[in-house]
Amino acid sequence: xxxxxxxxxxxxxxxxxxxxxxxxxxxxxxxxxxxxxxxxxxxxxxxxxxxxxxxxxxxxxxxxxxxxxxxxxxxxxxxxxxxxxxxxxxxxxxxxxxxxxxxxxxxxxxxxxxxxxxxxxxxxxxxxxxxxxxxxxxxxxxxxxxxxxxxxxxxxxxxxxxxxxxxxxxxxxxxxxxxxxxxxxxxxxxxxxxxxxxxxxxxxxxxxxxxxxxxxxxxxxxxxxxxxxxxxxxxxxxxxxxxx
Amino acid sequence: xxxxxxxxxxxxxxxxxxxxxxxxxxxxxxxxxxxxxxxxxxxxxxxxxxxxxxxxxxxxxxxxxxxxxxxxxxxxxxxxxxxxxxxxxxxxxxxxxxxxxxxxxxxxxxxxxxxxxxxxxxxxxxxxxxxxxxxxxxxxxxxxxxxxxxxxxxxxxxxxxxxxxxxxxxxxxxxxxxxxxxxxxxxxxxxxxxxxxxxxxxxxxxxxxxxx
Numbered sequence: 001x002x003x004x005x006x007x008x009x010x011x012x013x014x015x016x017x018x019x020x021x022x023x024x025x026x027x028x029x030x031x032x033x034x035x036x037x038x039x040x041x042x043x044x045x046x047x048x049x050x051x052x053x054x055x056x057x058x059x060x061x062x063x064x065x066x067x068x069x070x071x072x073x074x075x076x077x078x079x080x081x082x083x084x085x086x087x088x089x090x091x092x093x094x095x096x097x098x099x100x101x102x103x104x105x106x107x108x109x110x111x112x113x114x115x116x117x118x119x120x121x122x123x124x125x126x127x128x129x130x131x132x133x134x135x136x137x138x139x140x141x142x143x144x145x146x147x148x149x150x151x152x153x154x155x156x157x158x159x160x161x162x163x164x165x166x167x168x169x170x171x172x173x174x175x176x177x178x179x180x181x182x183x184x185x186x187x188x189x190x191x192x193x194x195x196x197x198x199x200x201x202x203x204x205x206x207x208x209x210x211x212x213x214x215x216x217x218x219x220x221x222x223x224x225x226x227x228x229x230x231x232x233x234x235x236x237x238x239x240x241x242x243x244x
Numbered sequence: 245x246x247x248x249x250x251x252x253x254x255x256x257x258x259x260x261x262x263x264x265x266x267x268x269x270x271x272x273x274x275x276x277x278x279x280x281x282x283x284x285x286x287x288x289x290x291x292x293x294x295x296x297x298x299x300x301x302x303x304x305x306x307x308x309x310x311x312x313x314x315x316x317x318x319x320x321x322x323x324x325x326x327x328x329x330x331x332x333x334x335x336x337x338x339x340x341x342x343x344x345x346x347x348x349x350x351x352x353x354x355x356x357x358x359x360x361x362x363x364x365x366x367x368x369x370x371x372x373x374x375x376x377x378x379x380x381x382x383x384x385x386x387x388x389x390x391x392x393x394x395x396x397x398x399x400x401x402x403x404x405x406x407x408x409x410x411x412x413x414x415x416x417x418x419x420x421x422x423x424x425x426x427x428x429x430x431x432x433x434x435x436x437x438x439x440x441x442x443x444x445x446x447x448x449x450x451x452x453x454x455x456x
Binding site for chain 1: 280283291292293295296300306307310318342345349353378381382389400404405407422423429430432436
């Protein structure tokens with residue numbers, strides 16, 4: 001007799017359930033009797049600080065927008081110039097208005113984060129790498145999911161080509177992959193996403209020359225399923241704002 | 245499906261935090277349906293429980309874990325089935341998962357940065373994690389027990405907390421031995437489902453349940 005799930009055991013009659021020997025039954029509920037015998041462990045509730053809800057609302061707000069907003073031209077990098085189009089402006093329907101109002105808090109929070117980052121970052125404008133590589137901005141990427149442990153990105157320019165020097169530790173779940181994004185948020189709270197292709201480890205990721213990079217000041221790494229959907233999944237694992 | 249009607253017990257769970265009390269309320273359904281306001285309400289109602297549980301398991305990082313719990317729950321909300329159990333119990337399962345996951349990630353990080361650490365105490369880390377996992381299991385079970393129907397809950401408690409034999413419980417309650425045994429077995433099966441749900445369905449997207 002199988003007791004593999006609730007639907008099967010709850011349909012058993014008492015006769016059937018009691019017909020199982022102790023050994024047979026114990027095998028279906030391993031450890032539970034032992035754990036129970038150790039006695040109850042009550043949880044002492046702890047009132048969450050206001051900052052905890054703020055952090056959750058921040059993530060949910062952005063992720064909800066990202067999930068809802070289609071990204072028509074979020075093709076990976078290395079396409080002919082001119083093909084990366086800004087997101088189509090849509091009439092601000094109810095969803096857009098809602099997104100906008102959410103974004104108000106987000107913007108304030110980003111400003112705060114940016115201010116904090118400024119305090120801890122060294123004067124990056126002065127830093128130089130190699131002969132003609134200049135660091136324009138940098139971001140410490142916030143870990144949003146346990147599949148990532150750390151992330152940092154420098155925005156560098158070399159021979160008038162801008163790229164992201166990415167340094168991160170994260171792994172994609174099996175059968176899925178990580179994708180690198182630049183995000184832009186306008187005053188109306190609408191988000192444009194620009195894919196820089198799959199994130200395949202720390203290294204350099206070039207930004208297409210025709211992109212107005214100054215608008216795209218958020219770096220984001222997401223988990224993407226192999227489902228043919230090229231829009232952002234909303235499942236961000238690392239994210240940070242570039243600060244010059 | 246378990247007998248839902250028998251699980252609605254407004255007067256249940258006097259001695260533990262009432263995760264089962266709002267069972268089948270509209271909040272649970274609105275949460276599953278993706279109502280934004282329901283997330284806030286769920287946080288207000290269950291946040292103290294989630295944070296308290298995380299505090300006991302991961303200490304200073306409890307806020308981080310609690311944040312992950314609510315984000316994961318929100319992302320996986322379509323898989324929350326209000327017919328199978330209350331939202332609070334589901335969140336407790338996710339807290340269990342995220343806490344253990346956090347401890348694993350942390351010890352992995354320590355191993356990476358400090359080779360010496362491995363040599364000195366590497367063997368202790370899995371032990372610590374399994375201790376935490378067992379504590380988390382007991383928390384989940386204690387909470388899940390509160391969602392059982394009154395009679396069944398009392399009999400399971402007598403059997404395992406008080407260590408009474410089935411015959412002793414039968415004498416004490418005046419119920420036939422077979423009824424006692426049936427309650428104990430059905431109770432254990434229901435608790436098993438709570439525990440396995442926390443282990444496998446809790447996580448929104450990694451699908452990693454290999455830490456048991």
